[in-house]
Amino acid sequence: xxxxxxxxxxxxxxxxxxxxxxxxxxxxxxxxxxxxxxxxxxxxxxxxxxxxxxxxxxxxxxxxxxxxxxxxxxxxxxxxxxxxxxxxxxxxxxxxxxxxxxxxxxxxxxxxxxxxxxxxxxxxxxxxxxxxxxxxxxx
Numbered sequence: 001x002x003x004x005x006x007x008x009x010x011x012x013x014x015x016x017x018x019x020x021x022x023x024x025x026x027x028x029x030x031x032x033x034x035x036x037x038x039x040x041x042x043x044x045x046x047x048x049x050x051x052x053x054x055x056x057x058x059x060x061x062x063x064x065x066x067x068x069x070x071x072x073x074x075x076x077x078x079x080x081x082x083x084x085x086x087x088x089x090x091x092x093x094x095x096x097x098x099x100x101x102x103x104x105x106x107x108x109x110x111x112x113x114x115x116x117x118x119x120x121x122x123x124x125x126x127x128x129x130x131x132x133x134x135x136x137x138x139x
Contacts, residue, residue, distance in 0.1 A: 029076035047113030048125035059103040
């Protein structure tokens, strides 16, 4: 019985430690505020990419939608710079996902990816598609 309590205590301590690390781990803009050379419309195990026509002011309009998303903050960049990276944290554990958006002429390129783990179970693709649906409704 004593070993069971020790094991349960150890598992609880590890879970608490992991939760603290996930929330406190630094987010280096030099690592996360980047865009791959070729952005295409595709889903990946740990994220998603989208390219959409948006007009010259598309980044400004999309930024206003994204900033209203719960648990989402700006890591780096601005519409004036032409590229922004956001951190969106999961509700329960606070796992960070990074989304970088770049204005490229009249197109917007979106690149969303997870930080921890190997699969995001489609969460980043769904978030991008939700933002783009709202963006399309606003014209």
